[in-house]
């Protein structure tokens with residue numbers, strides 16, 4: 001690999017270089033900081049089609065985190081729905097226990113026992 005100078009911090013880049021598609025190399029930390037603000041090469045301004053692995057994995061981690069939040073919210077709503085269903089079924093079960101007595105009055109079956 002030819003000797004490169006990171007144009008962001010102006011110090012030599014050795015084997016830790018992150019090379020963009022256009023062939024320009026930078027320190028991984030330098031280019032990641034840069035790519036947070038713009039997705040073009042700092043030297044030639046060509047768009048960076050392939051984001052370095054670290055940035056990509058961070059994006060995926062962020063997406064996974066968002067998905068987890070959505071899942072938790074959905075799960076909570078599901079539990080609330082389930083509790084509501086239980087409540088409705090409980091009420092229905094109680095209302096079934098009403099029966100007519102000899103005086104033609106609706107009374108609770110539980111009171112007859």
Ligand SMILES: [Zn+2]
Pocket residue numbers: 006007008009010011026027030
């Ligand atoms: Zn640098």
Ligand SMILES: [Zn+2]
Pocket residue numbers: 020022023024041042043044045046
């Ligand atoms: Zn470039």
